[in-house]
Amino acid sequence: MSELILGIDDAGRGPVIGPIVLGGCLLLKEDEQKLKALGVKDSKMLTAAKREELAEKIKEIAKDYETKIFTAEEINEMMNSKINLNTIEAIAAAQIITRIRRKNPGKPIKIVLDCPSTNKNAWLTKVREFIEGSARGLAFLCEHKADVNHVAVSAASILAKVKRDEEIEKLKKEIGMNFGSGYPHDPVTVEFIKKHYHDHKDKKIFREHWMTLKNILGIDTKKQAIDRHRKKEKQKKLFEN
Structure with a gap:
């Protein structure tokens, strides 16, 4: 066999x-x-x-x-x-x-x-x-x-x-729009997210936990927010000295 x-x-x-x-x-x-x-x-x-x-x-x-x-x-x-x-x-x-x-x-x-x-x-x-x-x-x-x-x-x-x-x-047929491949390196996908994310969020087509999605939308992740705060504190101390 x-x-x-x-x-x-x-x-x-x-x-x-x-x-x-x-x-x-x-x-x-x-x-x-x-x-x-x-x-x-x-x-x-x-x-x-x-x-x-x-x-x-x-x-x-x-x-x-x-x-x-x-x-x-x-x-x-x-x-x-x-x-x-x-x-x-x-x-x-x-x-x-x-x-x-x-x-x-x-x-x-x-x-x-x-x-x-x-x-x-x-x-x-x-x-x-x-x-x-x-x-x-x-x-x-x-x-x-x-x-x-x-x-x-x-x-x-x-x-x-x-x-x-x-x-x-x-x-694409369901939402009536071309969003490209869905990959974050695709310019068509990036443009679609920037312009239409909030219009289609309820369709639940987005992977909400993806850092790449947050980056495209300009949303700070928790780590990015902490890093930004630390950078500001460091700059503040430099000016104080």
Whole structure:
């Protein structure tokens, strides 16, 4: 029996608008070469059109696949409860593993995860804690740059990215405006936030805890306010002397 490999990766970790999406792609080891031959690689190295084309082929070849979406509203709610982004990703990864496992009961699966945390072991421990049911028969490999080094993870990254792009387009239609990619380095996104944040705040599309959002809006974070106060006090002492 050929080895089953489940690759898992995220898309949309850094944006200030919209969801984060995790993708999971279950492959037979023998099918990895088919995907390589098609040009499957890290989604960041592909155009949007190529990702969409490959996503359909991946779905045809894969034994199974899943995506998990956490909206900006859900991210805000969890972060209000002191759940950080790494833990949110661990929850999403565990949900994908649980779903795939239920649809493929009793089959040994090697799970390869692209790790978002600097501490691979600690993050993998979190993932395992959130998996529902027994982890018997599951083998885990958690790496940085797994999306570059493992085809199953590259395929998962493509599925996640295509799904996130679809969700972003839905949001644009819902609010009736183009806000760009949602990333803080996108001038269209920055301009949209500066001009329309307060008009669309109730739509709950913004990641309210992101420092990049606060920076765009010119809102001092607690740390920035403290630093500003210290600087003023230092200048005051210099003048007094």
